[in-house]
Amino acid sequence: MTLSFQRQAQQIKRMIVQLGALVEESVERSIRAIETRDCELAEAVVRDEPTIDRFEVEVEEQCLQTLALYQPVADNLRFLIVVIKINKDLERIADLAANMAKQAMFLADLPPLERFPFDLDCQTQRVRNMLQRSLDALVNADSRLAEEVRVMDIEVDEVHRTTYERVQEGILKSPQDVDRLIHLLNISRQLERIADLTVNIAEDVLYYTQGKIHRHQRIFQSDEQQKSERRQKSS
Numbered sequence: 446m447t448l449s450f451q452r453q454a455q456q457i458k459r460m461i462v463q464l465g466a467l468v469e470e471s472v473e474r475s476i477r478a479i480e481t482r483d484c485e486l487a488e489a490v491v492r493d494e495p496t497i498d499r500f501e502v503e504v505e506e507q508c509l510q511t512l513a514l515y516q517p518v519a520d521n522l523r524f525l526i527v528v529i530k531i532n533k534d535l536e537r538i539a540d541l542a543a544n545m546a547k548q549a550m551f552l553a554d555l556p557p558l559e560r561f562p563f564d565l566d567c568q569t570q571r572v573r574n575m576l577q578r579s580l581d582a583l584v585n586a587d588s589r590l591a592e593e594v595r596v597m598d599i600e601v602d603e604v605h606r607t608t609y610e611r612v613q614e615g616i617l618k619s620p621q622d623v624d625r626l627i628h629l630l631n632i633s634r635q636l637e638r639i640a641d642l643t644v645n646i647a648e649d650v651l652y653y654t655q656g657k658i659h660r661h662q663r664i665f666q667s668d669e670q671q672k673s674e675r676r677q678k679s680s
Contacts, residue, residue, distance in 0.1 A: 450517065454521065454524060460507060464504060465584075467500065467539075468497060469580060472541075478549040480569075484550050504528065534645045552625060571640070572601060572640050576639065578597075579594045583646060586653065588654045594644060594646075598641065612626050612629065
């Protein structure tokens with residue numbers, strides 16, 4: 446491909462990396478707002494969301510113009526396809542961060558719970574790590590890091606299931622806390638969704654580096670595992 450295309454591709458890469466940094470900061474600030482009950486910080490996350498939305502549109506426009514102008518093939522085409530997909534996932538993560546910030550503002554106006562019915566710190570730390578590693582995998586085209594992110598998602602799903610059960614128990618024991626518990630559960634759901642989107646990013650990195658689509662493989666593997674377990678029980 447021409448030198449002109451290579452320069453354009455490098456510019457697009459810089460843009461998607463910059464967007465990733467903005468989104469990572471947004472998630473970090475929303476988590477910090479929840480942990481510290483900082484309403485001003487939460488408001489800043491919500492206020493800055495349109496900036497990320499505009500940036501996401503700029504990245505997509507650059508990709509589409511490059512596709513139309515250069516009509517790339519093979520690795521170059523895969524690169525642009527992956528950037529377009531990751532671009533959208535990053536924008537969705539920013540939306541979820543803003544939603545968490547809104548939950549933080551609501552919780553900041555209420556007395557704190559004496560104790561959380563679940564380990565929110567555990568979930569936030571795992572999601573932080575997944576987002577950071579998925580972005581590092583993108584920057585460095587690192588298949589190993591991308592695979593690590595896919596494995597980490599299993600832990601986040603398990604934590605969210607435990608959270609759901611603990612919140613149910615908390616509502617039964619302390620119905621006066623139902624509003625705060627529901628908001629905390631919503632935060633847990635949004636963290637789980639962010640984790641899912643980081644897996645999407647990791648799988649797109651794997652597609653770029655390996656030329657192979659990894660999406661849904663965990664579902665297929667899970668189905669095969671369930672069939673195997675049923676066969677063992679029936680035998």
